[in-house]
Structures are given as C-alpha cells and as structure tokens.
Amino acid sequence: MFLRLRLPLLLTLLAGLIPIIAFFFKDDATFIKKPNSWLEQDMVIVSGFALLLGVVNVVQSNVRKIERREKGWLFAAVLLFGMFFMGIFGAAGAMRLGGLPGIGNYPNGTPTPFAWGSVYMFTPLQSTMFALLAFYIASAAFRAFRVRNLEATILLVAAVFVMLGRIPVGEGAFGSVTEWMMQVPNGAAQRGIIIGAALGAASLSLRVILGIERSYLGLEKSE
Amino acid sequence: MSTALAKLTTIDRRWIFLLIGLGTLIPILIPIGFPVTITPPVQSIYDKIETLGENDVVVLSYDYGPTTAAENEPMADAIIRHCFLRKVKVVALALYPLGGLTAVNGSVTRVSAEFPGLQYGVDYVNLGYKDGGQASMKLLAEDFSKAFPGDTNGTPLSTLPLMQKVTGARNAQLAVSIATGVIGEWWANLINAQYGLPVAVGCTAVSAPKYYAYLEAGQMLGLIGGLKGASEYEQLLLNGYPQTKTIYSNPMLQTASKGMDVQTIDHLIIIGFIVLGNIAYFAGRRAKQA
Amino acid sequence: MAGYEVFGTWVAALLTLCLMSFLYKDNPFFRFAEALFAGVSLGYYIGITLDQTLRPNLFIPLAEQGVTGDTAHLRFAGLVGLNLYTRYIPKIAWFARSSLALYVGYYVGINMVQKLQGEVLPQAAATMVDLSGDGNVMSAFNSFVMLVGVITVLMYFFFSVEHKGGFGKASRIGIWFLMLGFGAAFGYTVMGRVSLLIGRFNFIVIQWIGGTLQSLGFGG
Numbered sequence: 005m006f007l008r009l010r011l012p013l014l015l016t017l018l019a020g021l022i023p024i025i026a027f028f029f030k031d032d033a034t035f036i037k038k039p040n041s042w043l044e045q046d047m048v049i050v051s052g053f054a055l056l057l058g059v060v061n062v063v064q065s066n067v068r069k070i071e072r073r074e075k076g077w078l079f080a081a082v083l084l085f086g087m088f089f090m091g092i093f094g095a096a097g098a099m100r101l102g103g104l105p106g107i108g109n110y111p112n113g114t115p116t117p118f119a120w121g122s123v124y125m126f127t128p129l130q131s132t133m134f135a136l137l138a139f140y141i142a143s144a145a146f147r148a149f150r151v152r153n154l155e156a157t158i159l160l161v162a163a164v165f166v167m168l169g170r171i172p173v174g175e176g177a178f179g180s181v182t183e184w185m186m187q188v189p190n191g192a193a194q195r196g197i198i199i200g201a202a203l204g205a206a207s208l209s210l211r212v213i214l215g216i217e218r219s220y221l222g223l224e225k226s227e
Numbered sequence: 228m229s230t231a232l233a234k235l236t237t238i239d240r241r242w243i244f245l246l247i248g249l250g251t252l253i254p255i256l257i258p259i260g261f262p263v264t265i266t267p268p269v270q271s272i273y274d275k276i277e278t279l280g281e282n283d284v285v286v287l288s289y290d291y292g293p294t295t296a297a298e299n300e301p302m303a304d305a306i307i308r309h310c311f312l313r314k315v316k317v318v319a320l321a322l323y324p325l326g327g328l329t330a331v332n333g334s335v336t337r338v339s340a341e342f343p344g345l346q347y348g349v350d351y352v353n354l355g356y357k358d359g360g361q362a363s364m365k366l367l368a369e370d371f372s373k374a375f376p377g378d379t380n381g382t383p384l385s386t387l388p389l390m391q392k393v394t395g396a397r398n399a400q401l402a403v404s405i406a407t408g409v410i411g412e413w414w415a416n417l418i419n420a421q422y423g424l425p426v427a428v429g430c431t432a433v434s435a436p437k438y439y440a441y442l443e444a445g446q447m448l449g450l451i452g453g454l455k456g457a458s459e460y461e462q463l464l465l466n467g468y469p470q471t472k473t474i475y476s477n478p479m480l481q482t483a484s485k486g487m488d489v490q491t492i493d494h495l496i497i498i499g500f501i502v503l504g505n506i507a508y509f510a511g512r513r514a515k516q517a
Numbered sequence: 518m519a520g521y522e523v524f525g526t527w528v529a530a531l532l533t534l535c536l537m538s539f540l541y542k543d544n545p546f547f548r549f550a551e552a553l554f555a556g557v558s559l560g561y562y563i564g565i566t567l568d569q570t571l572r573p574n575l576f577i578p579l580a581e582q583g584v585t586g587d588t589a590h591l592r593f594a595g596l597v598g599l600n601l602y603t604r605y606i607p608k609i610a611w612f613a614r615s616s617l618a619l620y621v622g623y624y625v626g627i628n629m630v631q632k633l634q635g636e637v638l639p640q641a642a643a644t645m646v647d648l649s650g651d652g653n654v655m656s657a658f659n660s661f662v663m664l665v666g667v668i669t670v671l672m673y674f675f676f677s678v679e680h681k682g683g684f685g686k687a688s689r690i691g692i693w694f695l696m697l698g699f700g701a702a703f704g705y706t707v708m709g710r711v712s713l714l715i716g717r718f719n720f721i722v723i724q725w726i727g728g729t730l731q732s733l734g735f736g737g
Contacts, residue, residue, distance in 0.1 A: 007611075007615075008611050008614070011615055011618075012614040012615050012617070012618035013618065015615055015618040015619045015622060016618040016619070016621060016622035016625075017622065018622065019618070019619045019620075019621075019622030019623040019626065020622040020623065020625055020626035020629075021626060022623070022626065023623060023626040023627040023630065024626050024629060024630055027421070027630045027634070041366070041369075041373065042590040043362075043623055044359075044362045044365055044366050044373075045362075045366065045373055045374075045574070045590070045591070045594070046590060046591070046593060046594035046597065047359055047362035047594075047620065047623050047624070048357060048358055048359030048362050048363050048366065048374060048570060048574055049358075049359075049570065049571065049574055049575050049591065049594040049595065049598055050594055050597050050598045050601070050616065050619070050620050051358040051359040051360065051362065051570075051620075052358040052359075052566045052570040052571050052574075052575075052598065053571075053597075053598030053599065053601050053602075054598070054601060054620060055324060055358055055562055055566050056562060056563060056566055057601055057602070057604075058559070059559055059562070059563060060602065060605055062555075062559055064605075076548070079548050079549065079551075079552035080552070082549055082552040082553050082556065083552040083553070083555050083556035084556060085553075085556060086552070086553040086554075086555070086556025086557040086559075086560060087555075087556035087557070087559045087560040087563075088556075088560065089556075089557070089560060090556075090557050090559075090560020090561050090563065090564055091559070091560035091563035091564065092560075093564065094560060094561070094563050094564015094565070094567060094568065095563060095564065095567050097564065097568055098564065098567035098568035098571070098572050099567075099572075105380070106380055106381060106568055107328075107564045107565070107568045107569075108332055108379060108380060109332075114519075114521065115521065118564050119332075120521060120525060121557060121560070121561075122326075122328075122329045122561060123329065123333075123525060123529075124524075124525030124526070124528050124529045125528065125529070125532065125553065125557050126293065126326070126329070126557050126558065126561050127293040127296070127326070127329060127529070128293075128529040128530075128532050128533045128717075128720070129532055129536065129550060129553060129554040129557060129558075130292060130293035130294050130325070130326060130554070130558065131293040131294055131296060131297065131713060131716055131717060132532070132533045132536040132537060132717050133294070133536060133551075133554060134294040134295070134710075134713050135297075135710070135713040135714045135716065135717040136536065136537065136539065136540065137710045137713070138247060138251075138493070138707075138710035138711050138713060138714035139243070139244045139247050139248075139540055139714075141497075141706060141707055141710050142243050142244075142246075142247045142493075142496070142497050142500060142707075143240040143243045143244070145497050145500050145501050145504070145707070146240075146243055146500035146501065146503065146504040147236065147240075147504060149501045149504060149505070150504070150505060150508050151505055151508075154693075155692055155693065155696045156696075158693055158696040158697050158700060159696045159697075159699055159700040159703070160501065160700060161700065162696070162697045162698075162699075162700025162701045162703075162704065163501075163700040163701070163703040163704040163707070164498055164501065164704070165700075165701075165704070166700070166701050166703075166704025166705055166708075167494045167497065167498055167704045167707055167708070168494070168498065170453075170455045170490075170494075170704070170705075170708055171261075171455075171487070171490055171491040171494050171495075172261030172262055172263060172264070172487060172491055173261065173491055173495075174494075175264045176264075179264060179266075183266055183267070184659075185697065185701065186435075186436065186439050186701060187439055187442075187443055187659075188659045188662050188663055188666075189662060189666055189694055189697045189698070190436050190439055190697060190698045190701045191439045191440050191442075191443040191663060191666075192662065192663045192664075192665070192666020192667050192670065192694055193666060193670055193694040193695050193697060193698030193699075194436055194437050194439060194440035194698055195440045195443070195444070195640050195643070195644060195663070195666070195667050195670075196666065196667045196668075196669075196670025196671050196673075196674070196691070196694070196695075197437075197670065197674075197695075197698075198437070198440055198636055198640055199636070199637055199640050199641060199667070199671060200670070200671055200674040202632040202633070202636040202637045202640075203632075203637060205628060205629075205632045206628075206629045206632045206633050206637070208625075209625040209626070209628050209629035209632070210629060212621065212622070212625045213622065213625060213626060213629070220617065220621050221614050221617060221618060222614070241540065241541065244540050247714075251711070251714050251715060251718045252718060252722070255715070255718055255719060255722050255723075256722065294713070295709070295713065296716060297712050297713045297714075297715055297716025297717070297719075298709060298712040298713065298716075324562065324565065324566075325558065325561070325562075326561075328565050328569060355569050356565050356569040356570075357569060357570055357574075358566055358569075358570040359570070360624075361624065361627050361628070361631065362623070362624075362627070365627070374574075375573070376573045376574060376577070376578065377573045377577075379569070381572070381573060381577075413631070415635070416631055416632075416635030416636050416639075417631050417635055419635075420631070420634055420635035420639065421634070421635070431709050432705040432706065432708040432709035432712065433702070433705060433706050433709040435705050436698060436701045436702045436705055440640065443643060443663075444639050444640050444642070444643035445639070445643065446635075446639055452705070453705060453708050453709055453712060454708065454709075454712040454715070455708065478723070478727075479723055479724075479727070479728075481716065481719045481720075481723065485719075486712060486715045486719075489711065489714075489715045489718075490708065490711055490712065490715070493707075493711045493714075494707065494708070494711070497707055
C-alpha cells in the first residue's frame with residue numbers, strides 16, 4: 005500500500021515543492037539550491053526516457069497488426085521500417101558505432117545516414133503534412149465564414165483586416181489599424197485568456213502537489 | 228440568379244485547392260517583388276541587436292521544426308546573420324524535440340559559411356538539442372554546462388573559449404527564441420521573468436496573436452510574427468547592410484521577402500472566397516424565403 | 518550537387534508529391550508516406566534523445582567520473598527513467614508510478630511558479646496602469662480599452678455566476694473582444710498555413726525542378 009500509493013504521492017509533493025521553495029532563494033549557497041539543481045539535471049534525463057516511452061507502444065501495436073495481417077498491415081511495416089531506419093542509425097551514431105561520428109555530418113560535410121534521413125525524409129514529410137492545411141483552411145473560409153450575427157461579423161472583419169493588413173497591397177490602408185487591433189483589443193483578449201488559463205493551471209498544479217488530483221497516476225480520488 | 232449563386236456553396240472543394248495551388252505556383256515562377264513595410268515590434272529587435280557589439284553575446288534558441296520551418300527559418304537566418312554582421316557572439320541551441328536539432332544545425336552551417344572570418348568556438352557555438360523543456364531552460368540560464376556538457380558534436384564546453392566568457396544565459400545580453408508553439412512563451416514567462424534577461428521572439432503566424440500580450444506587457448522587447456515579420460527583418464538587413472543584397476538576391480535561396488508575393492495573392496484569393504461564400508449564403512437564404 | 522544530395526532531393530520530392538496526392542483523394546501513395554512520416558518521426562526522437570541528451574548528460578558522465586561525487590545523482594536519474602518502462606510489464610506496472618510521480622511533481626511545481634510569477638503578475642500589472650495616459654489621448658484610450666477588455670474577458674470565463682443582467686452584458690462585451698482575438702488568430706493562421714505551402718512549392722520548383730535542370734546543364 006505504501007509503495008503503490010503513499011510513496012508516489014509523497015514523491016510528487018517533494019518534487020513539486022523543491023522548485024517552488026528554490027524560487028524564493030536566489031543565493032546559490034542556500035540549502036535548497038543543490039537538490040534543486042540535481043533535480044533539474046535529473047529531469048532532463050528522465051524527460052529523455054519519457055520521450056521514448058511511446059516508441060514501445062507503437063512497436064507493440066504495429067507488430068501485432070503485421071502478425072495478424074490486419075487491414076493496412078503493409079503500412080504498419082512501412083512505419084516500422086521508417087522508425088528502425090532512423091532509430092538504428094540514430095542509436096549507432098549516439099554510441100559512435102560503425103565509424104559514425106554522431107548523428108550529424110562527417111567532418112568532410114557528408115551526412116551520416118541519420119542526418120540524411122532528417123533532411124530528406126523527416127523534413128519534407130513533416131513540412132508537407134502541415135502545408136496541406138493551407139488548402140483546407142481556404143476551403144473552410146469559403147464554406148464556414150458567414151456573417152450570421154454580430155459576433156461572427158466581428159470575427160470575420162478582424163480576420164479580413166489581418167489578412168489585408170499583413171500583405172504589401174493592403175498595408176497602406178489597413179496596416180496601422182491592424183497593428184493597433186493586434187496590440188490593443190487582441191492584446192486584451194489574449195491577456196484575459198492568459199490570466200484565466202494561468203490561474204487554472206496554477207490551481208491544478210497545487211491540487212497535483214497536494215495529492216488531491218491523482219488521475220495522472222491512474223488513481224481515483226478515493227484510492 | 229439567387230439559386231445559381233446558392234449552388235456555389237456545393238462546388239467541389241478541389242476547385243478551391245486548384246486555385247490556391249495556382250495562386251502559389253504562379254508568383255513563384257513570375258516574382259512580382261512587392262515592397263515591405265516595417266512594423267515597430269520587428270524594428271525593436273533590429274534596434275536592440277544594433278546596440279550590441281563584439282563583446283556581447285546573444286543566445287539564439289531554435290525552438291521549431293520542419294513543420295513551420297518555412298516561416299521560422301528566414302527569421303532565424305536573418306537574426307544570426309545580423310549578429311554575425313555585427314560580430315556579436317552567438318550561442319545557438321535547440322529545445323524543440325521534433326526537428327529543433329535539424330533547424331539549428333542547418334541554419335548555423337548555412338549562415339556561418341557566409342562569414343569565413345568567424346571562428347567556431349570563439350565567435351559562435353552550436354550547443355545542439357536538449358530534452359527537458361523548462362528544466363533545461365533553468366539550467367542553461369544559470370550554467371550552460373549543466374544542461375549542455377558538450378556542444379552538438381559532443382565537444383566539451385570547457386574547450387570552447389566563448390563558453391568560458393559566458394557561463395550562463397543570464398550573462399548574455401539578449402535571448403532570441405525562434406519558436407513554434409509554447410517554448411517562445413517560456414523564454415518570456417520563465418527566463419525573462421526569473422532572470423531579467425531581455426527576450427525577443429520570432430514566432431509562427433499562428434502564435435502571433437497570443438505573443439502580442441507578452442509584447443504589450445514588456446515581457447518581450449520585440450516580436451517577429453510569421454513570414455511577414457521575417458520579410459521585414461530581411462528588409463531591415465538589406466537597408467542597413469547593403470552587402471546582404473548578394474545573399475538575398477540568390478535565386479536558389481528561399482527568402483521571406485520572395486514569399487510575400489505568394490502570400491499577397493493567396494490572401495486575396497481567400498478573401499475573395501469569403502466574400503463569395505457570403506454572397507452565396509445570402510442568395511441561398513433569399514431563394515429559400517422566396 | 519553531390520550524389521547523396523541528388524538522390525535525397527528526389528526522395529524528398531516524391532514523398533512531398535505522395536502526401537499532396539491526398540488533395541485529389543485518399544490513395545495508397547498518401548498512406549505510404551503517412552506511415553513513413555510517423556515511423557521516421559519516432560526514429561528521429563530515438564536518435565536525438567540518445568545522442569543529444571542521454572549520451573552527454575548521463576552515459577558519458579557516468580563512464581568518465583564513475584558513480585561517485587557530483588555525478589552520483591545521475592544514477593538515480595537513470596533508474597527513475599528506466600523505471601518508467603516497467604509500465605509495460607503487467608506484474609510490476611505499478612513500479613512506474615513512482616517515476617511518473619517525480620516527473621509530474623517537478624514539472625507542476627515549476628509550472629505553478631512560472632504561471633503565477635511569469636504570467637498572472639506581469640500581465641495584471643501591465644493592465645493596471647495610469648488611465649490618464651500622461652496627457653496622450655491615444656495612450657489613455659488604449660489603456661482604457663485594454664482594461665475593459667481584460668476585465669470583461671475574465672468575466673466571461675467566470676462560470677460560478679449566471680451570465681444575466683449587468684454581468685451578462687459585461688461578459689457579452691468580453692465575447693466581442695474574444696471574437697476579435699479569434700478573428701485575428703484566423704487571419705494569422707491563414708498567413709501561417711500559406712507560408713508553409715510556399716515552403717513546399719519553393720522546394721519543388723527551386724530545389725527539385727530547378728536543381729535538376731541545373732545539373733542537366735539548363736539555366737544558370
């Protein structure tokens with residue numbers, strides 16, 4: 005019971021309090037600075053491990069898909085090929101195996117397989133996937149942007165002002181008003197959202213530190 | 228007439244895609260060269276870097292990946308180019324996991340090649356990427372070596388002269404984050420707030436409206452918003468440093484200024500679609516009422 | 518261009534076209550590129566995390582300095598990190614809770630300070646300014662609009678009170694400010710997405726087609 009429940013809650017409390025207490029002591033010699041610095045350095049490493057957690061899940065589910073010859077299993081194989089190509093060369097580079105100098109370029113400027121994959125596969129795939137949204141946003145503007153009521157009209161007018169005020173042909177007529185709109189009324193709206201969201205996030209943080217919110221551990225309140 | 232207009236709302240969206248495609252392709256093939264006007268948030272970053280010299284250090288954080296590189300890359304290149312032109316020392320790093328490393332390696336290699344007189348380790352350093360988000364930021368603000376024991380290739384920081392000069396980001400004169408998403412905000416609400424380091428941000432257009440709140444509150448000294456902001460910075464460099472004309476007129480180089488031609492045409496097409504969509508909507512309503 | 522550049526540019530161009538083919542309709546080429554996109558991205562994570570974080574921050578310090586002195590705490594970090602993976606072993610899956618607790622605890626702690634000191638206080642302070650604008654009418658007007666905007670937007674987000682009467686009217690003004698903000702965000706989103714498209718078209722036209730023509734001896 006202690007190891008399964010109390011210990012995790014205690015660790016959350018401890019790990020949460022250290023950066024908060026450290027914030028109030030600027031002097032490097034203070035008792036809290038060293039454990040805080042250790043914790044920061046450790047969290048960089050733990051973040052690294054955490055980032056790779058999903059890889060196990062993806063491998064498990066895709067291998068299962070291939071084994072069972074489920075619909076689209078060939079694409080699951082393509083996914084695993086892409087992951088292993090980059091992952092194996094990345095890991096080998098990190099360990100300096102097979103004469104690899106790392107995951108960047110060789111000293112003569114020739115890319116390692118990982119660097120080649122980053123530039124010629126990872127980059128175009130990532131950027132094209134998001135570039136496609138330009139087409140869909142145009143289609144959405146045509147189909148959904150309607151002057152239905154006052155609120156929708158404000159939304160539409162603001163959007164059109166920004167689109168005109170940020171291009172050379174519209175800058176002369178709309179540039180100043182767009183800049184004012186961005187800084188003042190938009191600034192006010194964003195500031196309201198930031199303050200509201202920040203207060204919400206801070207109170208949630210407190211609930212987590214105090215052990216009131218436990219769902220991130222897969223626990224119910226009553227547990 | 229009303230019924231015909233109302234039918235417009237049901238057109239195959241691929242016609243819209245085709246128009247956007249042509250609106251993008253044609254200005255690339257036949258550049259127009261629209262002029263660029265400078266806005267105050269971009270001017271402030273340029274002015275700040277103009278006050279810096281060879282004894283000053285700028286921390287340049289590449290907090291974006293390929294998904295937004297078309298917007299962020301011209302900003303990052305322009306900022307580091309400006310620093311190199313003024314011989315300001317640069318500590319480059321990346322905190323964005325999905326492509327930050329590729330961005331910082333590409334930009335530093337590309338722009339440093341234009342300045343053969345500058346020496347790696349003395350005039351600039353590329354620290355590479357680090358996981359950890361806020362934990363890394365807090366560490367590097369106090370002591371770079373705690374977050375980055377080595378540079379991007381693993382060379383220990385203790386062997387790089389520049390890193391003896393500036394031990395932590397808080398000792399630098401300016402931090403510039405070229406960001407997609409939330410990391411640019413962290414430079415303002417964590418590093419500027421807790422260490423007082425002046426922060427400037429070059430963000431994607433999508434994030435720009437939110438960043439205006441930080442700019443207005445004085446948590447950032449300037450803001451480069453999207454491709455438009457990047458084109459302004461390029462224009463400022465062209466005005467202040469005429470030698471950059473040879474760089475920016477290279478037909479093989481993708482610059483923000485060239486992109487503004489396409490941006491103009493595509494914005495006009497989309498505004499046209501919004502107007503047309505509304506005409507069709509009202510025509511449809513009238514037809515229904517009739 | 519070197520051989521690997523030519524080959525790479527063609528691979529990148531074909532992958533770009535595979536993804537763009539979705540604009541016409543869903544097809545196997547798109548599915549292929551989509552699957553590769555997910556796989557390559559995960560593989561990228563593996564490479565950068567091992568090479569840029571775990572190697573310099575964990576493996577090398579432990580190998581060079583052993584497990585004594587100032588690096589002793591890194592052993593702990595390594596164990597905490599590895600322990601996260603016990604969640605995949607059903608019998609001891611609960612072990613991972615302790616690592617997760619430390620990880621989440623630290624980040625919510627830092628986040629709390631960051632939000633309160635780095636956002637709430639400076640943003641509120643910037644709103645509470647002299648409304649006279651030091652004699653500048655425009656500045657006074659802007660400060661007033663800002664104050665009204667922030668208060669009414671916050672009122673809109675205050676759900677403990679029913680939005681009726683005076684409160685309801687004020688929160689409606691908050692909605693107008695929000696709509697203006699969202700409209701501006703839409704305009705900027707259009708700008709952003711078009712920029713990304715420009716990036717891909719530039720790649721196809723300048724680097725792929727232009728580069729290929731150049732290597733074949735056409736053009737300068």
